[in-house]
Amino acid sequence: MDRPITFREELRIAGRIASIRLRGQMAYRASFLLQIFSNFLINTAEILALFAMFYRFDTMGGWTLSEVALLHGISMVAFSIGDMLTIGMDNVAPQIRSGEFDRVLTRPLSSWMNAATSEFNLRHLGQLVQGVIILGFALSRVDIAWSIDKALVLALAMISGIALFMALFTVEAIFSFWTVNGVEAINAFTYGGSDLVQFPLHIYGRTLRFLFLYVIPAGFITYYPALYLLDKPDPLGMPDWFVLLGTPITVLFCLVTAWGWNQGIRHYRSTGS
Amino acid sequence: MSMISVRDLRKTFPIKRHRSGMKGSIASLFRPEYEGEFAAVKGISFEVARGEIVGYIGPNGAGKSTTIKMLTGILVPTSGDATVAGLVPWEKRKQLAQKIGVVFGQRTQLWWDLALIESLELLKHLYRVPEARFQENLATATELLGLGDFLQTPVRQLSLGQRMRGDLAASLLHDPEILYLDEPTIGLDIVAKAAIRDFLQTLNRERQTTVLLTTHDLDDIEQLCARIMVIDHGEVMFDGELNALKSRWGGRRQLIVDFASDPDADIGSISNGALEVTQIDGPRVTIAFDRDAISAPDVLGRAGAFGEVRDMSLQEPEIEDVIRRMYEGSVPIRT
Ligand SMILES: Nc1ncnc2c1ncn2[C@@H]1O[C@H](COP(=O)(O)OP(=O)(O)OP(=O)(O)O)[C@@H](O)[C@H]1O
Ligand SMILES: [Mg+2]
Numbered sequence: 001m002d003r004p005i006t007f008r009e010e011l012r013i014a015g016r017i018a019s020i021r022l023r024g025q026m027a028y029r030a031s032f033l034l035q036i037f038s039n040f041l042i043n044t045a046e047i048l049a050l051f052a053m054f055y056r057f058d059t060m061g062g063w064t065l066s067e068v069a070l071l072h073g074i075s076m077v078a079f080s081i082g083d084m085l086t087i088g089m090d091n092v093a094p095q096i097r098s099g100e101f102d103r104v105l106t107r108p109l110s111s112w113m114n115a116a117t118s119e120f121n122l123r124h125l126g127q128l129v130q131g132v133i134i135l136g137f138a139l140s141r142v143d144i145a146w147s148i149d150k151a152l153v154l155a156l157a158m159i160s161g162i163a164l165f166m167a168l169f170t171v172e173a174i175f176s177f178w179t180v181n182g183v184e185a186i187n188a189f190t191y192g193g194s195d196l197v198q199f200p201l202h203i204y205g206r207t208l209r210f211l212f213l214y215v216i217p218a219g220f221i222t223y224y225p226a227l228y229l230l231d232k233p234d235p236l237g238m239p240d241w242f243v244l245l246g247t248p249i250t251v252l253f254c255l256v257t258a259w260g261w262n263q264g265i266r267h268y269r270s271t272g273s
Numbered sequence: 274m275s276m277i278s279v280r281d282l283r284k285t286f287p288i289k290r291h292r293s294g295m296k297g298s299i300a301s302l303f304r305p306e307y308e309g310e311f312a313a314v315k316g317i318s319f320e321v322a323r324g325e326i327v328g329y330i331g332p333n334g335a336g337k338s339t340t341i342k343m344l345t346g347i348l349v350p351t352s353g354d355a356t357v358a359g360l361v362p363w364e365k366r367k368q369l370a371q372k373i374g375v376v377f378g379q380r381t382q383l384w385w386d387l388a389l390i391e392s393l394e395l396l397k398h399l400y401r402v403p404e405a406r407f408q409e410n411l412a413t414a415t416e417l418l419g420l421g422d423f424l425q426t427p428v429r430q431l432s433l434g435q436r437m438r439g440d441l442a443a444s445l446l447h448d449p450e451i452l453y454l455d456e457p458t459i460g461l462d463i464v465a466k467a468a469i470r471d472f473l474q475t476l477n478r479e480r481q482t483t484v485l486l487t488t489h490d491l492d493d494i495e496q497l498c499a500r501i502m503v504i505d506h507g508e509v510m511f512d513g514e515l516n517a518l519k520s521r522w523g524g525r526r527q528l529i530v531d532f533a534s535d536p537d538a539d540i541g542s543i544s545n546g547a548l549e550v551t552q553i554d555g556p557r558v559t560i561a562f563d564r565d566a567i568s569a570p571d572v573l574g575r576a577g578a579f580g581e582v583r584d585m586s587l588q589e590p591e592i593e594d595v596i597r598r599m600y601e602g603s604v605p606i607r608t
Contacts, residue, residue, distance in 0.1 A: 004367070004368055005367065005371075005401070009401070013398050013399060013401070016398045017395055017398060017399065020387075020391060020394070020395050020398075021384075021386075021387075021395075024386055024387055024391070099380075100380065102342065102347050102377065102380070103380065103382055105345070105346060105347045105366060106345055106346075106347065106370055106373070106375045106382075107370055107399060108367055108368070108370040108371040108399065108400060108401075109367065109399065110367060111366075266349050266363075268347070268348070269286060269348065270342055270347055270348055272334075272338075273338075273379065
């Protein structure tokens, strides 16, 4: 076909490929289910830790268990979906090292799309299921005066959150275009960040708050939307419109990431054999 | 119109000082320290017309793969220009990918965990190949490459030769205008090599597919390529017809003369600047001669004066010899 590929076609192709690859995995049903189950168990430990904490203290920074669970739910759902959609990014570092990344660049898809979807599995389904349960638990327990605005804020937080985590997984891969080690450090930011913003941001010190609002804007997709949903005043005293910042900041973050990705691609040098 | 057009294309790789440890790697991320650079391709220029099969050959480390990587858009050149099918590869990579097929002999483009047919179907979606066209191409490839026996086999279980054939089929599903083959016959047996060569010939004849082929197998070259380019140390040493290469670097042909009985002992005396008696083995005499200086019948005529000729045969210089002489005559290999 001569016509340049459109973004929608790319999405459709990526989806189709994912489903073919998934079918392959389903063939090994037992191991498939086991993977999801073990992923579920691993994340259960996290949830138990949360309950244990609230067993000792009634509130955390003035927030109840259900309220903190709301942060957990948003973060977990966004993280697990973002992770699932960019699983292929995990392969980028080894592919760059081995030169296999060559292949990503000979496909008629954008290199990012191709790299992100070079692998697909539902290993992280366990975490997603858990995130949904926690979110459901939180939403059923907390007292929210629902309005269109609030539904919109929650939806935007979710979507921005997914995009943000997809970008963060991409950032990890971008670094591997320049350095073979040290990528784990970035990894720590992504995983650490997703854990950290599962708690009310005001319990942290100035540095961490700054880091997870203005460098990695994860705080904007859990904390401020939660404040708005719960009609809580911001103990940090930021203006009301901060709740609206999540999406534009995420867009900015994604643009910078896309720029970095393209720089990485131009910097790619393959291997001698 | 040129299918591939390359002008002053150059690629240098920075040689980075290796700093160890986490601190070192972060430091080098922001302030890389280069020890210098290595020029893998040093300003090459050439044109390839539609429908040509060009053999791109040269010793290890000559810069062949690096050139191909630039012409597919994998690597961005340090300087110079190139267009492939009218596109600048590293700027229009995505569009170009639709028009080219790439086979890297050492790597596969198939998915290890899928059956061959599933991999091919996946590529059908990836390249937006219409179903009918896909079936047609699959049928052709299956017939000419004998894929039928292992279409349902998981790629990881395929032998090298089977995988190679699968890879070749995979690179052609979308009817590329240009095919880059980087050592497609490496490690294959004679049967597999022959199948692949036949396939490429058919493809080239019937679809005018342009082929740029890298190989260390000189039979590939002799059987497929009318034109060859020899590259060494990142520079084009020769670009032309195989025969021209032979006459320029290949020098001598050999005439083997069988006499009815042992010829006169002083047959050696016919040696001069143009010909040389290299071996006398009873009634069989081998004479090497310079194709530009004397013709084969002349050589035979002179030998005939020394006895009754019963039979003779003419040997062209082996392409191996030609290439070896070329490589040896070029700039000494760096260590
Ligand atoms: N990614 C890279 N980084 C550094 N140097 C490289 C890289 N790729 C290639 N080189 C160097 O560039 C030179 C040319 O390599 P290239 O792979 O193009 O050779 P080649 O002609 O394909 O050789 P071969 O016949 O062995 O495949 C070699 O000296 C190689 O070491
Ligand atoms: Mg090579």
